[in-house]
Amino acid sequence: MRRIYFLVPDIKTTHHIVDELHREGFNDRHIHILAKRDTPLEDLPEATILEKTDFIPAVERGIVLGGTSGLLAGLIGLSYAGFVIAGGPLLGVILAGATIGSLAGGLTGMSASNSKLKQFEEAIEKGELLVLLDIPIERITEITQKILKHHPNAEFDGIEPILPPTH
Known part of the structure; x- marks a missing residue:
């Protein structure tokens, strides 16, 4: 498994992306949304303390x-x-x-914020949302291309291994 990052400009686009990911077979435990404090995420799967901290x-x-x-x-x-x-x-x-x-x-x-997320802090403070997706290695290209094709305003921002692996 790997974790891929997408920076998304608004909540509406984030909802569409999450809905597409659900249709692709991803459940909420593999999708993590990080937003500016006090942003109402409604039914979106919010990042937990494990994703937000080190x-x-x-x-x-x-x-x-x-x-x-x-x-x-x-x-x-x-x-x-x-x-x-x-x-x-x-x-x-x-x-x-x-x-x-x-x-x-x-x-x-x-007590320390996730050092891997520091590069996104400025964009998140401006109101963008960060989508973290835990995905099997063999589906990275397919899912990334689908998201970027359907949402050209989303920005693919990297891949990293996940420790410990989530199933």
Whole structure:
């Protein structure tokens, strides 16, 4: 799966695009709309906190950093206690570090806006809407061409991998 971005000039065009995406078999959990604060989206699928913030990348970084810290703490403990803490307890220290790191990273990420969306902030503040579509790789060209053909005022603005994958 990949996430593609379309910058759309108004709510009416966004409604038409979402309706077309529904006819193409996409449901609301694969469509995310980001608009200026206080813009009434009516029945459009609004972007969630996962799309609006850096929560997922921060959790990933927290797991790596916490797991590494847990490993180091476990190895230091192993060097002092000998083989007494080898195996299960060492794994427990690593997992505890990864858990604490992921929690801390996630909390940090929730407070930071999505760095990938910064390039769209100005357009969104002017009233444009950003459509994020989670799409199978093999359908990117087909769907992008259909949207641009039917809505030439929509602007295709890129593709990125999705982590974690949505199904």
